Amino acid sequence: MKLRLGTRASELATTQSGMVARDLERAASERGIDLEVELVHITSEGDVNRASLVGLSQTGVFVNALRDALLADECDLIVHSLKDMPVEPHPELDLAAVPEREDVRDALCTLGATLEELPAGARVGTGSPRRGAQVLALRPDLVVEGIRGNVGTRLGKLHDGFDAVVLAAAGLSRLGRLDDATELLDPQAMVPAPGQGALGVEIRPDADPAWADVLRSLDDFATRAAVTAERTMLQILEAGCAAPVAAYATVVDGTLTLRARVVNTAGTLALNETTSGPAAQAAALGRSTGHTLLGRGAARLMGGTK
Incomplete structure (x- = not known):
């Protein structure tokens, strides 16, 4: 069985996609499935527009072209850096796997x-x-x-x-x-971006279960819970990559701890919030953290108020 994995052509993107491809092939082999994954290069606006990405990145500039290619059946799955993905789920695609996270720092x-x-x-x-x-x-x-x-x-x-x-x-x-x-840099002093260090793999809902179920086996519970909390908080704040918003969640023995920070662009004012609870309630923890930050004035900081 052969699969086409859509990826940006940059060195980092192809490296990340290649990692997912090898992990998928290995997991399939362990189930007795002969699977070959080839990389298909997709060009995005961010690859050809040399202007600043601030603003552009809010719309997921590195994501849209990949999603269009997947929906057009030019590939079977796509890999994103999760921190680049819009927080709203795509209505026609399935985030099938969030593999174990790399260093968040x-x-x-x-x-x-x-x-x-x-x-x-x-x-x-x-x-x-x-x-x-x-x-x-x-x-x-x-x-x-x-x-x-x-x-x-x-x-x-x-x-x-x-x-x-x-x-x-x-x-x-x-x-x-x-x-x-x-x-x-210590993530307590320099809090990472929501989703930093994590990858997201999207497929179409009608993907063949013969390989889609293998892909889903690459999903890491702790990583998915952590990034769900971080990205839900970001969604509540209605902030994109152009906003100085940071979040880092960890899962230990089933308990998720979310540390969030909103800073004004000058770095002179900051709001910090820490929330803990069951990892199974990751989205709820992210929502409550986001609403708490809004209640404390996060919108003014994100708007550049000094």
């Missing part, structure tokens, strides 16, 4: 200095308002500037006038480039 990449050691006025590059706001909260004397591009392009900024760039540790790890990180 953000990675500071420099030519040797840690965040604490960077000199005042140092230029820090990031394409994420969440990262930028939290960097400024920790070091208001730094200068945060927007950058975009693939991992290699962003790391190249260190030799092009930037003193530091901040990337997801998960991406560096999957590319075998974690050694490029000078410092992995």
